[in-house]
Amino acid sequence: MRRLAVRYAALGYLAVVLLAPISMIFWRIEAEGVGKAWSALTEADTVHAFKVTLILAAIAVPLNTIFGVTCALAIVRRRFPGKGLLNAFVDLPLALSPVVVGLSLFLLYGRTGWLGPSINIQVLFALPAMVLATVFVSVPFVAREVVPTLREIGDEQEQAAHTLGASGWQTFWRITLPSIRWAVIYGVVLTTARCLGEYGAVAIVSGGISGRTETATLRVQDYYENLNQAGAYGISLALCGVALVVLAVMTLLKPKEGAA
């Protein structure tokens, strides 16, 4: 009896907090008309916004993958002064408001900022600042997935490879990388999701110019504020579809990670 009460309390909570809002996407698109949502999705500025989002992710994800793996190796395998600080800085974007990130970049590259006057290319309200913002907010994910795995596998195999004459590079490609690959992939999936969904940091540095610096998430707000509900829900549905794919990939990867 009590078991069932607890089960339905938990499932009821999830249904109200999680499923009820999500199901609204479909309900509203039905109400606004599928055709209207589709035409908003295929509008030139919307297609461009999705392109910008993909470009940002295509730059930020590989960068953060390399950085995350390097960082995780440094944190787990090496001792150096300032290691605690590095650890804290890697986690910081998880706890920090994206708006703070955006504002920091805005001030750094703005007209009166430290780097603003000395750089000749347009950083703010253009792709470079948006890339920096996206990289910043998605820094932690790969490192955080890889660190525990590296700790767990230990370094016996790496030392064995060393004594057999393998170079550091060979050891990394043949021993370390294969044993952390699922953690890396899991981190990459999370990083991608974060890059696609970023709003706050990009909102400040991009200027949100339609057809130029607008990302998919900014486009949702743009449509909403211009009372084009069908468009806002259409893009939301597309982003929600991506999120579901991400969830599916994560679920598929989890058991494999445990078995490896």
Place this chain on the structure above:
Amino acid sequence: MIVALPIAALVSSSRSDGWSGFWSSVSSPEAVAALKLTLVVAALVALTNAVSGTLVAWVLVRDEFPGKSVVNALVDLPFALPTIVAGLVTLALYGPDSPVGIHLAFTRAAIYLVLLFVTLPFVVRTVQPVLLELDRTMEEAARSLGARETAVFFRIVLPNVLPGILSGVAMAFARAVGEIGAIVILSGNLPFRTEVASVYVLEQSQSGNATGAAAVAVLLLAISFAVLLLIGAMRRVATRHERA
């Protein structure tokens, strides 16, 4: 370079008018109202998560029912979904065209509800692994000695999962304090009523008051650092217990 340099620029420009300038920006009535609202709502959200997150984690670990793996996967949805979409759908559910007849658009209650959505996974995901590894012989021993179910939960299970709950709650709190995407559409951003600190920073920076925005942003930064330090300290305490 990517993380530290911008933050240094932020801190320095928040103090460009000296300490008194910093203080007058932070203590302007609108900023104070926004910060107060942010902290109160985030604390409420974190507390709700402490209970509901533990409950969901418990059911996912100890209960068996058809479709459990789907439910387990769906818990991560708020991490995968752009938060602006979360804001939009919450507005659809509780807004002017609400199908359930509840109108909460542009209220503080709506901010609370959408933050519950966004922070849902934190406590669940920190408590779940602890519950999975928990040795159940302790609970059986307590039961065989005549302890009732509530006593078993509060005296055996809860003390063991408490560090997990606390670090999940701390992360949920930090996230709730910093959240913007989910709130910016939903809250209407009425100064003194539904304007939270992150939206205040956005509005001030867009209307040219960079120093005022930076001052409040530095406070948010300090809160994030404090939360991270707290989690680090709790982790150290927890591992010390394990070794002892």
